[in-house]
Structures are given as structure tokens and as C-alpha cells.
Amino acid sequence: MPAKNAAQWLEPPRVPETHYVSGAVYTDPAIFAEEREKIFFRTWRMACHESELPAPGDFRTYDHVGMPLVTVRGKDGRIRTFLNVCSHRGATLVQEIAGNVERFVCFYHLWAYDTAGTCIDIPREDGYAKTGLRKEDCGLREVRTETRLGLVFINMDDAAEPLADFLGPALDRFENVMSHGNLEVLHYSRQVLKANWKAWMETNVDAYHTFMHVGLRKTQVDTTRRITVYPNGHTGGGGQKMTYANYAGWANRDQSLALPGLDATEMRTVHLWPNALVLSRGTIIRLDTIVPIDIEHTVVEFRGLGMKGDTPEQRRQRNSHHNQFWGPLGRNIPEDAFAAEACAMTFGPGAARYQTIARQENLTAQDDAGLRNFYGEWSRRLGRPYHNPSNRT
Ligand code: FES
Ligand SMILES: [Fe+2]
Structure with a gap:
């Protein structure tokens, strides 16, 4: 086929409208503002794993598309989340990334809150006697928090559907693998991408790019993959058997290290709409949480999950299995990051106009x-068709 002239380049691909995406979904500031309100402030976001909050008083702070949050295990054992904002004059309440507290004390005027978010101390409280301000009206803003298979999710929307309804059967393939309570986070890293948040989801949902990864080309046969499309935009996959020894310097994985319910050679994946991944490689699980900083910058948090109680040698091997593909210098993460940023570089200035998502293999x-399932849910939530998002439905 000949190269295209300028006008031809602007024409959409000659495939059904459901099979291509307009570049405007990455670049239009109005669309990004709507995503914040209609997606990130209304759907469930994976925040962390419960093993990161093992003891009462353990907390973690993090950003959710500009909203500062703190998730804490209360004295009663329950995990709750709050806006990380003091109700006195709005200062950031908790400054540390993680830690353990008896109670949260704001640095500014020393108002104090218990781990259930109740305001429990106001210094020189009688100074408010004439104005009617009462401690019991000064609690923190609680953010809905629910767990499934040890994964802690938050939702900014008090009226949102329960987590179980939102997930449906999407995590069922990990039921046996993750329901026993013996998993813990053994790897944490984070990376800032110069790309729209959807680019990281795409490069993971996209199965066609296996060929990009030398490690995957040598170790896995993709024709055995089976894809399951779930309601609410979630997608599952798996069935591939990995032959790690095909890659020079690597060995096949020993079944003695396999996680409960998994074969050590097996690949299993779930892409949770809009912005989380749960992936397993038999002996290790990877969790990704993808959160935009702005329209063209994204933070990806990576967690690796393994078994509690490993011997030092088992842990060394499990870490090695994690890092071969999923460490910051592994055979997947830097390559996927390069792919996401390579697309962002062309869509940003308008050089690329469309991408096709047109493969059909039953x-x-x-x-x-x-990918069509991901964008179908995106269109449903925003009321904009992804092939032409300026044309509201
Ligand atoms: S702003 Fe927190 S105590 Fe005043
Ligand atoms: Fe990849």
C-alpha cells in the first residue's frame, strides 16, 4: 500500500468504529478533567495489600489523582481510609509515607484523631465555647474502603456500588491463590511515566505486543492464551505455559515454590478496570496501580506478592523470579514503559491520530x-465514543 498524503493520514482507519481509538482520548484536557470526576472519583481503586498494614495503627499515605489519602488499620482491626486533611484548617494531617500511630496528631495546632477518624482532642477547647464548635463535629472525611482477596480498595464515591458488584467474577481465577491469608508484599517500586495513564493499561491488556519482549518471545507460546471479557471493563487471561529455561541463563521454575492453586509454569492475569493489574507467574504475583499525575504523566506502583514464611533461599529464588520479568530492570517493565512513552510522544503533538484495536481471534x-472492553467501559462512563470522543452520546 502506498504512503498516505496529509488528508489521508487524518482519516480514521477503515475498520468498524469499535476497532479504533481517537488520539484525543490522550490529549484533550476536557476529557482528562472528566476522567477524574467520572472515573477516578466514582470507581474502586486498588490501594495496597492488607499485609502492608499488619498491626493496629499501621498506615500508608498516597495520592489519588490529586486527593491525599491515608489508609490505616484501626485499633479494632478494621482497615479504613480518610482524606489526609485536618478538619481544623485543612493542613496535611499525616506527613510520613508509612508508619504506625496510636492516634493522628496534626502538627499545626495539635488537633488529634483516633484511627477510626474521630476527633479526640482539641487543645484549649474551651476557646470555642462561645461559637458552638464541638469535637464530635470535627471528624475526618472517611473514604469507602473494602477488601477482596487481601487487596484493599478505596472509592471516593459514597453512592458507588459495593466492591463485590463492581468486580463481579473478575478476580475469581485468583480465589484459591489469594484467599488463604499467607501472602505478603516482598517487592515495592514505583515509576513515573511520561504518558497518559491509559497507555500503561493498554500495553498490559494488549496481548499482541508479546513479540516486543525478547524474554517472552523465547519463553512463552501465545496461541494457548484464553481471554475472558467481564462486565464493567475487566478482562482476564491465562493458559500460557512458560518454558523459562529457553532464555539463556534462566532455569525452569520448581513446583515447590508454586503459589497455592497454581502450576509453576502457568501465567494468569486480570486487568481491573480502570487502573489495576493482578498478574501471576506461578510462583509470584504482581500488582500494579496506575494513577495519573496529569494528562501526560502517570505514576505506576508495582508490588510483588509471595508466600509468608519462605526460607531465605526460597525468598531469594522468589525475588529472582519476580525480578526476571517484573523488576525495575527486568525483561518486561522497562520495555513496556518504552512502548507507552513512545506512543505518548506521537499522540501528544498530534502526529499520531488513531490507534487500531482490531484483532479478532475468538x-x-x-x-x-x-482493549475493546476497556474502551467500551470508558465510553459508557464518559458518554463519549472512543473513536470520536468530541461527539457525546
Ligand atoms: S490545621 Fe490541623 S490542627 Fe490546625
Ligand atoms: Fe509487555
């Missing part, structure tokens, strides 16, 4: 059904 192998 939900096997390298079908783009997961």
Missing part, C-alpha cells in the same frame, strides 16, 4: 477484545 491468543 478470545484466544492475541485478540484485542480486552
Whole structure:
């Protein structure tokens, strides 16, 4: 086929409208503002794993698309989340990234809150006697928090559907693997991408790019993959058997290290809409949380999950299994980051106008059904067709 002239380049691909995406979904500031309100402030976001908050008083702070949050295990054992904002004059309440507290004490005027978010101390409280301000009216703003299979999720929307309804059966393939309470986070890292948040989801939902990764080209046969499309934009995959020894310097994985319910050679994945991944490679689980900083910068948090109680040698091997593909210098993460940023570089200035998501292989192998499912939910939530998002539905 000949190269295209300028006008031809602007034409959409000659495939059904459901099979291509307009570049405006990455670059239009109005769309990004709507995503914040209609997606990130209304759907469930994976925040951390419960093993990161093992004891009463353990907390973690983090950003949710500009909203400062703190998740804490209360004295009663329950995990709750609050806006990390003091109700006195709005200062950031908790300054540390993680730690353990008896109670939260604001640095500014020393108002104090218990781990259930109740205001429990106001210095020289009688100074408010004439104005009617009462401690019991000064609690923190609680953010809905629910767990599934040890994964802690938050939702900014008090009226949102329960987590179980939102997830539906999407995590069922990890039921046996993650329900026993013996998993813990053994790896944490984070990376800032110069790319729109959706680019990281795409490069993970996209099964066709297996060929980009030398490590995958050598160790896995993609035609055995089976893809399951779930309601609410979630997609699952798996079935591939990995032959790690095909890669020079690597060995096949020993079944003695396999996680409960998994074969050590097996790959299993779930992409949770809008911004989380749960992936397993038999002996290790990877969790990604993808949160935009702005329209063209994204933070990806990576967690690796393994078994509690490993011997030092088992842990060394499990860490090695994690890092071969999923460490910051592994055979997947830097390559996927390069792909996401390479697309961002062209869509940002308007050089690229569309991307096609047109592969159909009956939900096997390298079908783009997961990408169409992701964008179908995006369109439903925003009321904008992804092939032409300026045309509201
Ligand atoms: S702003 Fe927190 S105590 Fe005043
Ligand atoms: Fe990849």
C-alpha cells in the first residue's frame, strides 16, 4: 500500500468504529478533567495489600489523582481510609509515607484523631465555647474502603456500588491463590511515566505486543492464551505455559515454590478496570496501580506478592523470579514503559491520530477484545465514543 498524503493520514482507519481509538482520548484536557470526576472519583481503586498494614495503627499515605489519602488499620482491626486533611484548617494531617500511630496528631495546632477518624482532642477547647464548635463535629472525611482477596480498595464515591458488584467474577481465577491469608508484599517500586495513564493499561491488556519482549518471545507460546471479557471493563487471561529455561541463563521454575492453586509454569492475569493489574507467574504475583499525575504523566506502583514464611533461599529464588520479568530492570517493565512513552510522544503533538484495536481471534491468543472492553467501559462512563470522543452520546 502506498504512503498516505496529509488528508489521508487524518482519516480514521477503515475498520468498524469499535476497532479504533481517537488520539484525543490522550490529549484533550476536557476529557482528562472528566476522567477524574467520572472515573477516578466514582470507581474502586486498588490501594495496597492488607499485609502492608499488619498491626493496629499501621498506615500508608498516597495520592489519588490529586486527593491525599491515608489508609490505616484501626485499633479494632478494621482497615479504613480518610482524606489526609485536618478538619481544623485543612493542613496535611499525616506527613510520613508509612508508619504506625496510636492516634493522628496534626502538627499545626495539635488537633488529634483516633484511627477510626474521630476527633479526640482539641487543645484549649474551651476557646470555642462561645461559637458552638464541638469535637464530635470535627471528624475526618472517611473514604469507602473494602477488601477482596487481601487487596484493599478505596472509592471516593459514597453512592458507588459495593466492591463485590463492581468486580463481579473478575478476580475469581485468583480465589484459591489469594484467599488463604499467607501472602505478603516482598517487592515495592514505583515509576513515573511520561504518558497518559491509559497507555500503561493498554500495553498490559494488549496481548499482541508479546513479540516486543525478547524474554517472552523465547519463553512463552501465545496461541494457548484464553481471554475472558467481564462486565464493567475487566478482562482476564491465562493458559500460557512458560518454558523459562529457553532464555539463556534462566532455569525452569520448581513446583515447590508454586503459589497455592497454581502450576509453576502457568501465567494468569486480570486487568481491573480502570487502573489495576493482578498478574501471576506461578510462583509470584504482581500488582500494579496506575494513577495519573496529569494528562501526560502517570505514576505506576508495582508490588510483588509471595508466600509468608519462605526460607531465605526460597525468598531469594522468589525475588529472582519476580525480578526476571517484573523488576525495575527486568525483561518486561522497562520495555513496556518504552512502548507507552513512545506512543505518548506521537499522540501528544498530534502526529499520531488513531490507534487500531482490531484483532479478532475468538478470545484466544492475541485478540484485542480486552482493549475493546476497556474502551467500551470508558465510553459508557464518559458518554463519549472512543473513536470520536468530541461527539457525546
Ligand atoms: S490545621 Fe490541623 S490542627 Fe490546625
Ligand atoms: Fe509487555
